[in-house]
Amino acid sequence: xxxxxxYSDLLPALIFLLPGLVLFVLFFLGPMLYSLRISFFEWxxxxxxxxxxVGFRNYQRALSDSIFQRAILNTLAYTVITVSAxxxxxxxxxxxxxxxxxxxxxxxxxxxxxVITSWVIVSLLFEYMFNGQAxxxxxILKDILRLIPKDILWFADEYLTLVPIILLxxxxxxxxxAIIFLAGLQGIPAELYExxxxxxxxxxAQLRYITWPLLGPTTVFLVVVLVIGGLNAYVPFQLMxxxxxxxxxxxxxxxxxxxxxxxxxxxxYGAAISYLLTVFIFIVSLIELQLLRQQAA
Numbered sequence: 001x002x003x004x005x006x007y008s009d010l011l012p013a014l015i016f017l018l019p020g021l022v023l024f025v026l027f028f029l030g031p032m033l034y035s036l037r038i039s040f041f042e043w044x045x046x047x048x049x050x051x052x053x054v055g056f057r058n059y060q061r062a063l064s065d066s067i068f069q070r071a072i073l074n075t076l077a078y079t080v081i082t083v084s085a086x087x088x089x090x091x092x093x094x095x096x097x098x099x100x101x102x103x104x105x106x107x108x109x110x111x112x113x114x115v116i117t118s119w120v121i122v123s124l125l126f127e128y129m130f131n132g133q134a135x136x137x138x139x140i141l142k143d144i145l146r147l148i149p150k151d152i153l154w155f156a157d158e159y160l161t162l163v164p165i166i167l168l169x170x171x172x173x174x175x176x177x178a179i180i181f182l183a184g185l186q187g188i189p190a191e192l193y194e195x196x197x198x199x200x201x202x203x204x205a206q207l208r209y210i211t212w213p214l215l216g217p218t219t220v221f222l223v224v225v226l227v228i229g230g231l232n233a234y235v236p237f238q239l240m241x242x243x244x245x246x247x248x249x250x251x252x253x254x255x256x257x258x259x260x261x262x263x264x265x266x267x268x269y270g271a272a273i274s275y276l277l278t279v280f281i282f283i284v285s286l287i288e289l290q291l292l293r294q295q296a297a
Contacts, residue, residue, distance in 0.1 A: 035271045035274065035275075036271070036275060038267050038268055038271040039058055039059070039268055039271035039272040039274075039275055040053060040054065040055060040056070040058070040268070041053055041054060041268050042054050042058075042268050043266075043267040043268040043271075045265060045267055051268075054268065058268045058269050058271070058272035059272045059275075059276065061269060061272070062269065062272050062273050062276055063276070067244075067248045067249075067251065067256065068253075068256060068273065070248075070249055070251065071251040071252060071253050071255070071256040072253060074162065074237075074250060074251060074252055075230070075231055075233060075252045075253045077162065078162065078165065078166060078169070078230055078233055078252065079227060079230030079231055079233075080230075081166050082166055082169045082170055082173065082226070082230055083223060083226040083227055083230055085166075085170045086169075086170055086173045086174055086176075086177045086226060087177060087219065087222060087223060087226070089170070089174050089177070090173075090174050090175075090176075090177025090178045090180070090181055090222075091177075091178075091181050091215075091219075093111055093174060093175075093177075093178035093181075094177075094178040094179075094180075094181035094182040094184075094185055095181075095185070095207075095211075097111070097178060097182055098182060098185045098186070108179075108182075111174065111175040111178055112175040112176070112178075112179060113175070114171055114172045114173075114174075114175055115172060115173070115175045115176045117172070119172075119235040119236065120235065120239065122168060122171075122172060123168065123235055123236045123239040123240055124239060126164050126165075126167070126168045126236075126240065127155075127164070127239065127240045129164070130154040130155065130163075130164040131154075131155075132151055132152065132153035132154055132155065132156060133151060135151075135154070137154075137164075138151045138152055155240065155241065155245070156246060157246075158246060158247075158249035158250060161240070161241055161245075161246075161250045162250070164240060165233075165236045165237060165240055165241075168236050168240075169230075169233070169236065173226070173229075177222055177226070180218060180221070180222045181215065181218060181219075181222070183218070184214075184215045184217075184218030184219075185211070185215070187214075188210065188211065188214050188215075192210050192214075193206055193210060196209070196210055217292060220288060220291050220292040221292060223288060224285060224288040224289065224292065227284060227285075227288065228281055228284075228285060231253070231277065231280070231281050231284070232254060232277075232281070233252045233254065234252060234254040234255060234258070237250065237251065237252040237254070237255045238255050238258065241255070243255050243258070243259050243263070244256065244259060253273065253276075253277045254277070256273060257270050257273040257274050257277070258270070260273060
């Protein structure tokens with residue numbers, strides 16, 4: 001009787017979940033499994049029935065490809081720098097916005113505005129600002145501050161190209177990191193700070209022994225989300241490097257996947273790249289979630 005009642009209670013929930021489950025299978029799980037199948041073939045997009053099974057050859061080809069290896073390095077460098085900068089700067093902004101001061105609401109909104117701006121628009125704006133001949137950044141550095149003797153060709157250098165891309169992501173993401181930290185700060189009891197002040201703890205000591213330890217779970221959650229976002233970087237790389245310029249040296253993993261799939265019409269290779277990235281993100285996420293559990297414990 002108890003079992004029948006249990007299933008009767010679950011039935012309404014299952015009925016309401018069914019439409020979402022159907023959409024999940026049709027538009028997410030189904031295409032994902034189909035692309036996994038494609039990754040094991042030399043796929044013929046016009047005549048799929050003529051596709052040749054190649055096993056793990058596409059994966060081996062990707063791992064031995066110098067362009068793919070460079071794309072991995074670019075993506076990792078981008079992720080490490082942007083995540084570190086957004087975490088540190090976001091915490092600093094959150095500490096400031098958590099203070100009682102005039103116009104606090106205005107500043108909270110102002111710092112969050114870049115988060116909701118279009119990636120396409122700000123990518124094109126930063127591309128203009130770092131233009132090698134008529135860009136605002138070169139004008140300030142050369143003509144106003146006189147720090148450089150001649151214009152820097154930002155997008156003609158395989159390393160300097162990452163500078164505007166990284167700065168764009170940091171500028172756009174600080175507000176979101178600050179909001180997450182601000183939510184964590186407001187969950188810390190004020191009595192802890194009052195007791196610390198009574199014991200003679202100054203602001204740095206309070207930050208070290210109260211704020212930072214209690215923000216541990218918030219920080220791990222933030223880092224997990226930022227790392228996943230960094231590894232999936234696509235729009236700024238695609239728009240600001242024209243898909244890997246110069247000489248395919250500035251690809252992210254996703255822009256290389258797009259170029260292989262839709263530029264060279266090599267669907268099997270593109271699918272293999274996507275699943276290599278998926279496995280890597282899955283492993284990194286598991287490690288970070290394990291850290292989150294340790295923080296919670």
